[in-house]
Amino acid sequence: MSVVGHAPPPFFKRGPAPLVRLAFFVSLSLALLIADLRFHTLEWARLAVATVAWPLQRATWMPIDAAGDLGTYVVRQSTLLRENEELRRRQLGTANLLLRQQHLEQENMRLRALLDMRARLPVEGRIAEILYAARDPFSRRVIIDKGSQQGISAGQAVVDDIGVIGQVARVFPLTAEVLLLTDKDQAIPVAVQRNGLRAVLAGAGAGMMELRFLAANAEVLVGDILVTSGLDGVYLPGLPVAKVVKIDRDSSYSFARIACAPLAGVERHGLALVLGARTALPPQPDDAPASVEQSARGKRVKKKAR
Amino acid sequence: MQPTHSSRRILLPVRNWFIVLTLFLALLLNLIPFGRFPGIPDWVALVLAFWCVHQPLKVGMAAGFVLGLAMDVADASVMGQHALAYVLLAFAAAGWSRRVLWFPLSQQALHVLPMFLGMQLVMMVARMLSGAEFPGVLWFLSSFTATLFWHPVTYLLLMPQFRPEDKDVHRPI
Numbered sequence: 001m002s003v004v005g006h007a008p009p010p011f012f013k014r015g016p017a018p019l020v021r022l023a024f025f026v027s028l029s030l031a032l033l034i035a036d037l038r039f040h041t042l043e044w045a046r047l048a049v050a051t052v053a054w055p056l057q058r059a060t061w062m063p064i065d066a067a068g069d070l071g072t073y074v075v076r077q078s079t080l081l082r083e084n085e086e087l088r089r090r091q092l093g094t095a096n097l098l099l100r101q102q103h104l105e106q107e108n109m110r111l112r113a114l115l116d117m118r119a120r121l122p123v124e125g126r127i128a129e130i131l132y133a134a135r136d137p138f139s140r141r142v143i144i145d146k147g148s149q150q151g152i153s154a155g156q157a158v159v160d161d162i163g164v165i166g167q168v169a170r171v172f173p174l175t176a177e178v179l180l181l182t183d184k185d186q187a188i189p190v191a192v193q194r195n196g197l198r199a200v201l202a203g204a205g206a207g208m209m210e211l212r213f214l215a216a217n218a219e220v221l222v223g224d225i226l227v228t229s230g231l232d233g234v235y236l237p238g239l240p241v242a243k244v245v246k247i248d249r250d251s252s253y254s255f256a257r258i259a260c261a262p263l264a265g266v267e268r269h270g271l272a273l274v275l276g277a278r279t280a281l282p283p284q285p286d287d288a289p290a291s292v293e294q295s296a297r298g299k300r301v302k303k304k305a306r
Numbered sequence: 307m308q309p310t311h312s313s314r315r316i317l318l319p320v321r322n323w324f325i326v327l328t329l330f331l332a333l334l335l336n337l338i339p340f341g342r343f344p345g346i347p348d349w350v351a352l353v354l355a356f357w358c359v360h361q362p363l364k365v366g367m368a369a370g371f372v373l374g375l376a377m378d379v380a381d382a383s384v385m386g387q388h389a390l391a392y393v394l395l396a397f398a399a400a401g402w403s404r405r406v407l408w409f410p411l412s413q414q415a416l417h418v419l420p421m422f423l424g425m426q427l428v429m430m431v432a433r434m435l436s437g438a439e440f441p442g443v444l445w446f447l448s449s450f451t452a453t454l455f456w457h458p459v460t461y462l463l464l465m466p467q468f469r470p471e472d473k474d475v476h477r478p479i
Contacts, residue, residue, distance in 0.1 A: 014363070018397060025367045025393040029374070032386030037436045042385045049379040053337075057380065060337040132339030136383040137441035138433040143339075143382070170382070177382055184439045205439035 043170070050172050061131075125273040126150065128158075131175065133269075140183040140203070142166075144272060147174040155234060157275045163240035163264035164188070164228060165272055178272070181241070181262055182207050190241050191229040195219060198229050201242060201260060209242050211258035216249050220258055236275065240264075307360075309464055310414075311407045317467040320361055324466055328353050329365075329373060337380050344444035347452035350377060351395055351425060355418055356456075356463055358399035359406050370396035387432050391425040398424070415456035422449035 015021070036042045128144040146152050148171045156168045158178050166186065169179035179186050180203070187202040190211075197219060204210040214220065224244045230237025242260040249256050307317045332349040340346045350373050357365035374389030381388065398421045399406075406417045426449055434440065 018367075018401065021367050022393065022397045025371050026390060029371065029386045029390035029393060032375075032389060033384060033432060034386075036385040046379050046385065049376070053376070053380065056334065057337050060334050061339065064338060133342055134382040135336075135339065135342075136381045137342060137445050138383065138430075138438035141382055184437065206442075 046170075047172060050175075054172075054174060064132075124276045125159075126152065126276075128152075128176075128272055128274050130178075130269045130272055134177065139185070140180040140205075141169065141177050142180065142269070143175050144178055144274070145175060146274065147172050147176050149173050152176045152274055157235045157239075158272050159239060159275060160264045160270065160272050163242075163262070164235060165264050167234065168274065176274075182209060187212075188235065188241060189229045189231045190226040191237075192220060193225040193227050193240075194221075198231070199226075201226060204259070207262075209260045209262060211244070211260055212255070214256050214258060216251060216254065216256045218256055220244055220247060220256070222247055225263070226260060307467075309460070310410065312410075315468070315471070317464065318469055320364070320467055322364065325357055325361065325365060328463055329357070329369065333373065333376055333380075336377060344442075345447040345451050347448050347455055348422075348425075351392065351422060352452045352455060352459060353463070354392060355395055355399045355421060356459055358396045359403045359414075359418075360464075362400035362403045365396070366400055367393045367396045384433065384436070387429055390432060391428045394428055395421055395425045411457050411460055414460075415453045418456055419449060419453040422452050425449075 016024075032042065126146060128146040131143045131145050134141040134143060144152075144158070152168060152171055154168050154171050154176075158165045158168060164181060166178045166180040166183070168176050170177040181188060181201075182205065183203045184205050185203070187200050189198065190201045191198050197214075199214050199218075200212050201209050202212050211220065211226070222244050225240060226242045226244070228235040228237055228239045228241055240263050242262050244258055245261045246259040247256060248258075307319070308315055309317060329350070332353040335349040354365065354370055354373060358370075370392035371389050374387075374392035375385070377383075377388040377392075378385050399418075402417060402421075406414050409417065423446065426446055430441070430445075
């Protein structure tokens, strides 16, 4: 039927062929993937969509919230009484420390004034509730119920009553995403509490962490407590982070393999404290052949900021 | 249109708003925060695959792409991860639609299972290439539960199109 040079018109107009459409959408998705993973340029789009979808999201939590409320409503009174007793005992136990801490802080301030050092900034915190764990199975994140409207900003440290949980990674108007310490992308500078050995602790997935780049004969023992060293300018020094659970000193590797478990309830839910942003550390001293005096001053400033 | 090609029941035509509504409801179901609890099916993928099999001219890769972007934001995952997976799922489901509809429901489910597994595999490869952790074998359980839901979902989503069977003894045909 076809006349020379003319294809017969199609009976049904269906647009481009499926393979063409597939190629178009796949390349579009791949472009998005690369733009987000490599260049992190899509935060504005995420922010816009998340803001629009927020009421919907809130609505879908209702059944879960209702189930949780029902669960707490039928908790037996004896359980509540026991919990109350336990809390009171703990408060009494820590009251002693708290009373002394106020005294110590004042003493510290006086001493620092005497030594003419910069006073340590009092850190303000903001209590947030962990709403839920993000559904993404490839990373460890939780969503908290405070956002940029409440003054949360990306990079702030998040702690609970025992130790560090993680760091605010992404901020929306009313919520924020916290990247947990156990995430594979998260690293935190720590020091061994017993001897002050500094190291980097990185997430290893599956709820565990790993102490990296320590020589096979480094002085670390099972049961050592790791605290933040404060070198990064994000976490305050001295916050408990993790406990060493297993050390594998294999001589065929140059580094020891040290597995650690988080101290805080990193994978549990509840209340968390978002610590205020620390002031930035002074810039690193130049490596260029500057005068010795200048580099010495840089070191001293850094020490003060700790 | 019939429920399956070998069925003798004739269905009413589908309404467009019903397709949109079901996809939207599936998105809402996916927003319920179950955390890392394994075996929760991906409702959007299930409903999308269903409509791609039953109405390949109305629902296709464009719908998959848009829904995928919505899921990416809701899941706090990388932009484009779900979009890529859903586009491939829609392509496979629409391409296999004519074959799948010849089978009874249980065997249709067996056809859909490799599509869901392939979708999860695509997501995993996309994320692990960028250095994410392995989510664990249990994560793939959600494909199997979604397959188990194929049977009830088919009846649920075709319900508005069924019409009462009136048997007339005087007119056997």
